[in-house]
Structures are given as C-alpha cells and as structure tokens.
Ligand code: HEC
C-alpha cells in the first residue's frame with residue numbers, strides 16, 4: 001500500500017512538473033531562466049556618409065536624447081544638459097528598480113562600444129540585447145526604438161561612432177528580484193526591415209517623433225510597468241532626480257492638461273523651459289527637444305492635440321497628495 005502510494009505520489013510530482021514546464025513554454029516565461037530571445041548578429045556595416053552623420057547627430061542629440069541618460073549631467077545648468085566633456089561616457093541612473101547604470105556608449109575600445117560591430121549596436125538599440133546576449137532593462141527605450149526606421153538606425157550608429165571616445169568603466173546594472181529575471185522576457189528580435197511609418201500628416205509625423213523622443217515614457221502614468229488605460233499622456237509619473245522629485249504633467253487637450261496652449265506657446269515652452277512665468281523642472285528634457293526644427297515641434301503639437309482629452313490634475317507647485325486615478329502621489333492628486 002505504502003509503496004503504491006509512494007509510486008502514485010512520485011507520478012503526481014512528475015505530472016505537476018511537466019504541467020509547470022508546459023505552462024512556462026506556452027507563456028514564454030521559460031525565458032526567465034534561459035535568457036532573452038535574441039537573434040544572431042551579422043557582419044552588416046553601415047556606410048558612413050555625411051548625410052547619415054548629420055541626420056544621426058540630429059536624432060541622437062535633439063530627438064532621442066541618448067546623452068541625457070548616457071552622460072553625467074549638470075543639474076545646475078538650464079535644462080540640466082549633459083556635460084560636454086562626458087558625453088556618452090555613461091552615468092548612474094537615478095530612481096531605478098535596483099542599481100542601474102546607463103553604459104558608456106562612446107567609441108572607447110575597452111570601456112565603451114568601440115569594439116562592438118554595427119549589428120551588435122543595432123540589436124542593443126532596437127531589440128534590447130547587449131553584446132554578450134544579456135537583456136537590457138527597458139528604461140533603455142528599445143520598445144520605442146524598435147520603430148526607428150533602418151535608414152535612421154544607420155544614421156544614429158554613424159553619429160555614435162564619430163563622438164570622442166571616453167575611458168570610463170561603468171558597472172553592470174543589478175536589478176532587484178523579480179525584475180532581474182522578468183527582464184529576460186522583454187527583448188523581441190526584429191527579423192523584418194523597419195520602414196518609415198505613415199507620416200503623411202503633421203499629427204502622424206508628430207506621433208512618430210514623440211515615439212522616438214519617448215514622451216509617453218514619462219507622461220503616461222504606469223501601474224507596475226503597464227500604461228494605465230485612459231491616461232495616455234495625462235501625466236502622473238513621478239521621477240526622483242538630483243533636481244528634485246517631480247511628477248510629469250498632463251499634456252492632453254483637456255482643461256486639466258494643456259488645452260490653453262497654442263502652437264506658439266508650445267514652441268516657446270520647448271525652447272525656453274518656461275510656461276510664461278512658470279519654470280519647468282529640468283527633469284523635463286526641454287533643452288534637448290527645443291533644438292528640434294519648428295516643423296518638427298509643430299508636428300508634435302499637432303499630435304498632442306489629436307490625443308483624447310483625459311481629465312487628470314497634476315500641479316507640481318502643490319504638495320503631493322494621493323491620486324485615485326493614477327494611484328500615485330502628486331500635487332492636486334486629491335482633486336482627481
Ligand atoms: C531614458 C534613458 C535612456 C535613453 C534615452 C537611451 N538609453 Fe541607452 N541605455 C539606458 C540604460 C539605463 C541602459 C542599460 C540598461 C541595463 O543595464 O539593463 C542602456 C543601454 C544601452 C546600450 C547597451 C550598452 C551595453 O553595454 O550593454 C546601448 C548600445 C545604448 N543604450 C544606446 C543608446 C542609444 C544609441 C540611445 C539613443 C538613440 C540610447 N541608448 C538612449 C538608458 C537610455
């Protein structure tokens with residue numbers, strides 16, 4: 001009897017084990033243990049042309065903001081710009097789930113990405129997999145950059161290769177449990193060409209630019225890493241940088257957002273970091289976006305105007321209170 005029971009128990013344990021393994025396979029969660037989905041890199045190299053260098057500089061410096069994260073910044077300068085001599089040399093990432101570093105992405109052979117192939121860089125930027133195959137945490141906005149068209153990717157890499165190398169060894173990121181495991185489920189390989197999306201209207205052009213500029217990463221509040229439905233670009237995401245704690249504001253066309261803006265005011269805000277007399281906290285990277293062309297900024301404004309109006313009051317001049325809409329704590333939270 002005891003023997004039969006033991007046999008039954010061991011069969012059941014085997015059964016449960018198989019069930020768990022099957023479930024993990026079906027959900028793709030087994031990635032947690034074996035590392036991220038990654039394609040093999042090729043020896044593809046992008047021809048360095050003056051047009052790509054110029055386009056890449058514009059995308060990297062004025063739109064995608066690589067150096068805002070990958071450099072030490074001067075938090076006392078207007079707009080907290082990256083320190084020129086440290087551009088791309090890597091930085092600690094404040095306010096992250098664990099100890100996070102934005103690596104050195106200058107062409108230094110040992111401490112930067114100088115020894116990486118073009119395709120290894122391409123895979124890190126758009127697919128979130130580092131050279132050694134480990135998954136990057138999506139604070140590196142590869143979920144947005146997967147929409148970067150192939151030609152623009154070539155431009156970004158051409159420019160990145162041209163900046164002065166900086167010798168600066170940056171420690172590897174250490175994420176807290178369970179993110180250190182879950183991060184492995186995030187990278188998705190790109191196996192088809194990425195073409196320029198439909199940019200036939202200003203609003204569509206603006207949507208693409210806002211994607212590359214990662215506006216929603218800060219302006220759409222999240223609950224455990226997922227955007228809260230109905231609050232796209234409605235603010236409520238709180239950031240802690242050396243310039244102080246600040247919550248992103250509502251930039252939808254609602255009266256609690258920026259319904260009172262016109263195109264001219266939007267351009268002024270992005271160029272000066274001031275909404276009339278109100279100075280924006282430099283965590284809002286206006287000093288980088290402000291270098292976009294009038295046409296690009298107008299397109300972004302047209303896109304913001306096309307968004308559904310979401311009612312959500314956020315005011316950084318008031319002391320933080322709990323908000324039932326975004327589940328965060330911010331000025332005027334109790335008025336939502
Ligand atoms: C919002 C901040 C942010 C922006 C913007 C950003 N990055 Fe990153 N990037 C990071 C962080 C943080 C990591 C490291 C993530 C980790 O360790 O899991 C990273 C990782 C990388 C890596 C992998 C390096 C390595 O050693 O594994 C490359 C390459 C890279 N970024 C390039 C870029 C480029 C090029 C741009 C602009 C087109 C860019 N990043 C924009 C934050 C950012």
Ligand code: HEC
Nearest residue numbers: 213214215218246247248249275280281283284285289316
């Ligand atoms: C790194 C996070 C971050 C990113 C990325 C970001 N913002 Fe912001 N933004 C903020 C924060 C925080 C504030 C609130 C600043 C304050 O109240 O002092 C803000 C404020 C603003 C304001 C002022 C609204 C008001 O209160 O009148 C506008 C306009 C704006 N952002 C537009 C954008 C656009 C457009 C993009 C993308 C091109 C963008 N932001 C990307 C963090 C960010």
